[in-house]
Amino acid sequence: MQMLLTVKLLMLLTAALNFFLQAIGYTHMLQLNSYRTERYRKWCRENDEKLVNVRHLLPFLCIPAIWMNGRVPEIALYATAAGVLLLTALLNLPKKAKKPLVYTARVWRVLFLQTVLFLLCAIPCFFLSAPRSVGFLGLFSTVVWLWTGVANFLLTPLEKAIANHFVKDARRILAAHDDLTVIGITGSFGKTSVKNFLHALLSVKYNTLKTPASFNTTMGVVRTVREELRPSHEMFLVEMGARQNGDIAEICDLVHPRYGIIASIGEQHLETFKTIDNIIATKFELADALPKDGCVFLNTDNAYIRQKAQTLCVPHVTYGAAADSDADWRASDITVGTSGSSFTLTAPNGESRRYTTRLLGLHTVQNLVGCMALAYTLGVSLEDMVYPVKKLQPVEHRLQLLPNGYIDDAYNANPAGFRSALDTLSLFPMRRVLVTPGMVELGERQEALNEELGGYAADKCDVAVLVGEKQAPPLKKGLLDAGFDAEKLYVAKDLADALRYVAALPPAEQIVLLENDLPDNY
Template sequence: MSLFFALLPVVLGVPAFFEAYIYHLHMFQLNSYHNDMERKWLWKNKAAVLRLFLPCFLGVLLTVLGNLLFPQGAVYVTGSVFSLIFGGLALFFRYRRLTKKAKKPLVFTDRVKRLNLTSFLIFGAGVLALFLIPGFVKGDFVKNGWWALVFEGTITGIAPFFVLFANLLNKPVETGIRNRYIKEARTLLRENKNLQVIGITGSYGKTSVKFFLTTLLSAKHNVLCTPENYNTPMGVVKTVRENLSPLHEIFVCEMGARRVGEIKELCDLVHPRYGIITSVGPQHLETFLTQERVRKTKFELAKALPEEGFVCLNADSEELMKEDYKGRQVLYSLEGAGRGDYHAENVSVSSEGTSFTLVHNEERADFVTPVIGRHNVLNIVGALAMAHELGMSYEELYPQVRKLQSVPHRLQLLDRGNVALIDDAYNSNPTGAKAALDTLALFKGFRILVTPGMVELGEKMEECNRTFGKQAAKACDYAILVGKRQAEPILQGLLEGGFPKEKIYVAETIGEAISVAYSLPTGGEKPIILLENDLPDNY
C-alpha cells in the first residue's frame, strides 16, 4: 500500500506538468514569443499564476518537511496531498482546454517544436539528476521517491517560467534561423531589380488600405502584398520567400510596430520607394508609452524613402500632421477641402454601400463601392491617391473601386439569414470603434452591440472605453459586454449616456455573448449585430 501512495502522485505529476506547460506555451505564442510581453502578461494575470504555484509550493514544502521530520509515515500524507494537487491541476487544465474553445489555438510551428524539444531536454536532465541521488533507484522507492515529487511539484509550479527559460536557451538558435531567412529574403528582393515596394503603416487602417491598394493596382500591374495582417519582419520574410516571383512588379508591404525602431527594421529589409502613413493614434501605448514616440516610429517609413519617392499622409490625423517632414508628401483627407491633395466630397454611406466624389486639383471623379463605413472612404481615398500618383487613370480605377470588398473582420457585413452581422472583430481602436457605431446607426432594425472593449491603450484605456460606452448609448438598442474586468468602463459610459441598465448584459465569453444576441426578443425587427473587437485568449 505504501508503494501505491509513493507511485500514484509521481504518475499523476506527468500529465499535470504537461497540461500546465501546454497552456502557458499557448499564451507565450499569443504574446509573440517575446519574454518581456509574457512577463507583463504573467504579472497582469498573477492570480492565475498563483493558483498554479501555491498548491505546488505547499505540496513541495509538506513533502520536504514530512520526509525530514517523519520519514516513516510521510509517504501516506504526501502521496495523498500530491495526488490531489496533480490530479486536480491535470483535470483543470484538460477540462479548460476541451471546453473553452480557443479563438486562436496553439499552432505547432517549427519554433514551437524547437521549444518543446528544449523543454523535453530540460525535463530529461531533471529526471537524470534524480537517478544520481544515492539510493533512488536501487534503494527503497517508498523511502526515496519523494525526491521525484519535489522535482515534479517544482517544475509544474513554475511552468510559466519554464517556457521562458526554454525560450532563453533557444535564443542563439532562433537568432541564427531568423538571420538566415532574412538574408534569403533580401537576396530575392535584390534580384528582382524592377520591383517597386510600397510600405504602409499606421496605428489603424493600414491593413484595409493595403488590400484596397492591391485591388486598384492589380488592374494594371502584377502585385504581391503581405497576406492577412502579416506586418512583422518574419511575416514579411515569409511572404517574400514563399510568394515573390520575378513577374511581380509591385510589392505592397504592411508594416507594424510596437516599439521605436521596428518600422526602420522593416524598411532596411524591403527598401520601400513609396509609402502611406494612415494614422497615428493611441494603439500600443503600453509599449510606446507616448503618442509622440508612435508618430516618430511611423515616420521611420517616410525617412527611409529615396529622393524620387513620396509618402501619402492622412491629413485628418491631427497627431500625424504634427510631424515636420520635409520630403515629398501627398496629403489625403475625408471631406477636407484645402487640407489634402486628394479629398472626398458628397460622401453617402448606407447599409447597401458607399458613394463619394474624389477631388484632386480641378479634377472630380465619382466612385461607388460595396464597402460600408464612412471611415473606409478615407482608406479608399488614400489608396486612390497612391494609385493615381503612380500613373493609373480614373477610367482604370472606376471598375476596381466597384470590386473592393470589406477586409475580413474589419467592418465586414455578413448575411446570416434572419440576422445581419457587422464583423469588426479585429483590433479595435477609438477611431474605428466610433466609425463602427456610426455605421450601425445607419441600419434599420434591432441594433445589438457585442464588445469586450479596447486594449493596449496604456493609461488611456479606461477613458477610451468609457467614451466608447457613451457613444454606444446613442447607436444601439441592446449592449452585450464581454468580460467583467474589461466591461466595467464601457458599462459606466453606457449608463452615463442614459442607456437603460436592463438592456445591458455582461457575458463571460464571446461565444456566450453571441448566443445571447441571437436569442434576444426583437419585437419583429431584424437583428443587426455589431461585433466590435474580439480579444485573443491571453486577455
C-alpha cells in the same frame, strides 16, 4: 517490487504529460507576447489568476509528501501523485483559442528546451525516496510557466543568429529584384485592409505580391520574401506594424520602399509606446525612409497625420473623406446601407467618378481613397478601378457585414477605429446594438479612453452589451454619465452570454456591431 517500479514510472510519465500540455498553453502566451521575455514576464505578473488556480496548482498537493517519510506506503504516494498529475493534465488539455498557437520551428524549439529542462530535474526524482520523489516532482510541475520563460531566455542567442541568417538571405533575394517597386503600408489600424484594397487595384495592371494575413513584422516580411517573392513580381506591398520606436525603420531598411501609405494614427499599443508622440514618430519612419523620387500618401482626415504633414519635407499626397476635407484626393456624397457604401471620388485634376462598394464605414472609404490615389499614380485609370472597387471584400472581422444583421469589427479595436465603427452603426435606421468588451493595450490611459468611448457611444446605439466584468466599468460609467438608459445596458459574463442576451431581445429590425474581441492573453 515490479508493481512499485511500474507505478513510479507511471507517475513520471503523467508528470511529463502534464508538463507538456501546460507548456503548450504558456508557449502560446509567449507567442502572443512576441517571444519577448520581458513582456511574457509582465503577462505572468498581471494574470496571476491564470497561474494561481486549481488547473495549475493541483500538483502543489504533492509537495507536503516531502515530510511524510515512512508514514504512508510508497506505492500509495506514487499512485496518488500519478492520479493528481493525470487530473491536472486532463484539466489542461488545449482549448479553442481566438488566435491559436502557430506551431513554427521556434515554438518547437521552445517546447523542446523547456521539456529537456523539466526532465533534467524530474528524472533524478525517480531515484530519490518516495516522499522526496513525489514532493519535488509536484513542485516542478507547479511552475511550468517559469520553465517557458527560462527556455525562451536561454534560446535568445540562437534565435538572433537564426533571424540574422534569414534576414541576410532575404536581402540577397531583394537585391536580385532591382526593378521591384516596394510599397510600405502602416497605420495604427486599417493596415491589412489598405494592403488588400491596393493589391486588388494594382493587380489590374501589375503582377503584385503582398505580405499575407497580418504579417507585419520584420521576420514576417523576411518569410514572405524567402518563400513567395518571384522574379515575375512587379509590385510588393509590405504591411508594417510596430510596438516600439524603430520597428518600421527596421522593416524599411530591409525592403527599401519607394512609396508609402500612412493610413491612421491613434492611441493604440500605448502599453509599449508610452506616448502618442512616440507613435507618430514611429509611423513616420516610413516617410523618412523613402528615396527622393518616392512619395508618401497621407490620410489628412486624421488630426495627427494632418498636423505632421504641415512640416513634412518628403514628397507627399494627401487624401480624405471628411465633409470639410481639402485633401488632394477626396471622397464625397458618401452613402451607407446594409448592402455597402457608395461615394464620389475627385482627383487633384478635377476628374471625378462615382463608385459603389460592398465595404462599410467612413474610415474604410478613407482607406480606399488612399489606395485609389496611389494606384492612379502608378498608372491605373479611374475607369479601370470601377470593377475591382465594386468586388472588394472586407477583411475578416474588420467592419464585415454579415448576412444575419451583424457587423463584425472584432479585430483589434482602438479609439479612432472604435469611434468610426460607432459612426457607421449610427447610420442604420433600425435598432442599433453595440456588443463590446472595450479596448486593451492602452497603458495608463486605458480606463480613461474606455470611459470616453462609452460617452461617445451613448447616442450611437440603442442597446449596449458590455462583455466582461473586468473590462466593463469604465465603459459603463461613460455611457451612464452621457445619459444612456441603464435599462438598455447589460454587462455580460462573456461573449456567449452577450450573444444570448442579444438573441433574447424583443423582436425588431436591428443591426448588431461586434466591436473588438479580447486576445487570448487577456
